[in-house]
Amino acid sequence: MTLPTYAGAGHRILSFLARYGTLVVLALMIIGFGAASPAAFLSERNLINVLNQSxxxxxxxxxxxxxxxxxxxxxxxxxxxxxxxxxxxxxxxxxxxxxxxxxxxxxxxxxxxxxxxxxxxxxxxxxxxxxxxxxxxxxxxxxxxxxxxxxxxxxxxxxxxxxxxxxxxxxxxxxxxxxxxxxxxxxxxxxxxxxxxxxxxxxxxxxxxxxxxxxxxxxxxxxxxxxxxxxxxxxxxxxxxxxxxxxxxGFLLSAFAASFLGASVVRDGQFHIVGTIVGVLIVSIAANGLAIMGAQSYAQYLVQGLILLIAVALSTTSRRILGQQVS
Incomplete structure (x- = not known):
């Protein structure tokens, strides 16, 4: 009797991740960098700097x-x-x-x-x-x-x-x-x-x-x-x-990463301006947070690629599972 409840809950979670998985990654990044260095990362000066660098x-x-x-x-x-x-x-x-x-x-x-x-x-x-x-x-x-x-x-x-x-x-x-x-x-x-x-x-x-x-x-x-x-x-x-x-x-990889990240925001694999903005924020916040934490420059490229893979995989995998459940 409880199986439908679990199935329904799982379906809702997957549906949420399919539409908002990239936003979840963005939120986790902000929380993580904010917790690691709140005085520097969450300062008004740094937040304006992130926008300026973006x-x-x-x-x-x-x-x-x-x-x-x-x-x-x-x-x-x-x-x-x-x-x-x-x-x-x-x-x-x-x-x-x-x-x-x-x-x-x-x-x-x-x-x-x-x-x-x-x-x-x-x-x-x-x-x-x-x-x-x-x-x-x-x-x-x-x-x-x-x-x-x-x-x-x-x-x-x-x-x-x-x-x-x-x-x-x-x-x-x-x-x-x-x-x-x-x-x-x-x-x-x-x-x-x-x-x-x-x-x-x-x-x-x-x-x-x-x-x-x-x-x-x-x-x-x-x-x-x-x-x-x-x-x-x-x-x-x-x-x-x-x-x-x-x-x-340096903009070639970053621009494609931001755009493809944006395609997994809210819409089903469609490129759109709002999604691209979210993708840009993910790329920029990752670079800014790593710099504040003193990471080497090569680490920014490594994390940027991993973020792209994880965020897109999170959304596309959820969509695929949902599609199999529907069929």
């Missing part, structure tokens, strides 16, 4: 989410980050461009890269991984040619203020992040483009039969990730005070 990753991951929603991949955005930083700083320092003009040029180049990626994938029908890997290699060569392989230091205080200014005590990158993510969320959930991308990601053939402009929407998704990568690159170069060939390398 800003670049959140912007880049938000753009990447668009491509993933459409069922595609982009491996070139890390070099777009580097290129936008090198180009904006180089135009300011070497060519005497105004700051606004240099940033606009960096964004324009990112749009061109996105158009090229989208055209190759949507119209030439090159596999997205192959196409963007090729584009990434080309961009790496361009980065080396323009910078001669050496960092380009910026002396314009107005440019570095992009990353260092505060408004009402809130770092400027955090405000930029909030604005970008709001636009991305609205566009993905409240516009025709967003609905088309979700339809394409679910079933490209059915979307095409329904009259969706699959090619145009796919190109638009690649443009979005390119622009977001450029915004992140400009902020990053302003933060470190220079443009560097390798500046964006």
């Amino acid at each position: 800003a670049l990753l959140a912007i880049v991951s938000g753009g990447l989410t668009y491509v993933l929603v459409a069922g595609q991949f982009d491996l070139s955005f890390a070099n777009v980050i580097s290129l936008s930083g090198i180009l904006s700083v180089g135009l300011i320092e070497r060519s005497g461009w105004p700051i606004a003009g240099a940033i606009a040029a960096a964004l324009a180049v990112a749009v061109v890269v996105g158009l090229a990626n989208g055209f190759l994938v949507a119209y030439v029908r090159v596999n997205a991984i192959v196409a963007t890997l090729g584009t990434s290699t080309v961009l790496l060569g361009v980065n080396f040619i323009y910078s001669n392989g050496a960092p380009i230091t910026v002396s314009a205080g107005g440019f570095t203020n992009i990353a260092r200014d505060r408004i009402l005590g809130i770092p400027a990158p955090v405000l930029i992040m909030a604005a970008v993510l709001l636009v991305l969320w609205v566009a993905l959930n409240r516009t025709l483009l967003g609905h088309h991308l979700q339809a394409i990601g679910s079933n490209p053939a059915a979307a095409r039969l329904a009259g969706v402009g699959v090619g145009r929407a796919t190109v638009a998704a690649f443009v979005v990730v390119g622009v977001c990568a450029a915004i992140g690159g400009v902020i990053l170069s302003a933060r470190i005070g220079s443009g560097m060939v390798t500046a964006g390398d």
Whole structure:
């Protein structure tokens, strides 16, 4: 007589983990780091620092989410980050461009890269991984040619203020992040483009039969990730005070980790902006907490990979068991 009760309780637990397993991991991380070093980790200063350090990753991951929603991949955005930083700083320092003009040029180049990626994938029908890997290699060569392989230091205080200014005590990158993510969320959930991308990601053939402009929407998704990568690159170069060939390398794994973590939040394996934000917080809090505890830098990569595996496995395993119970 008690078996149905246990079965029902188990089903409810698995159902909860399937939808909220990643949030459970986030909560456990906050509790764990908070208990280990409450004075440092839970301080207002550190919490603001976490948001500030998350800003670049959140912007880049938000753009990447668009491509993933459409069922595609982009491996070139890390070099777009580097290129936008090198180009904006180089135009300011070497060519005497105004700051606004240099940033606009960096964004324009990112749009061109996105158009090229989208055209190759949507119209030439090159596999997205192959196409963007090729584009990434080309961009790496361009980065080396323009910078001669050496960092380009910026002396314009107005440019570095992009990353260092505060408004009402809130770092400027955090405000930029909030604005970008709001636009991305609205566009993905409240516009025709967003609905088309979700339809394409679910079933490209059915979307095409329904009259969706699959090619145009796919190109638009690649443009979005390119622009977001450029915004992140400009902020990053302003933060470190220079443009560097390798500046964006560390964002490749982190952005994919955040996006895939986000796909296991609430929705059944679907990429979405809110989930990506949660994924970014997990990645950033892990890095911040480990740094406070004095862990070596390699430990951050190790824990980041383990968190991704555990969180996604927790949700997907729960869903699979639930599916077997239903069937």
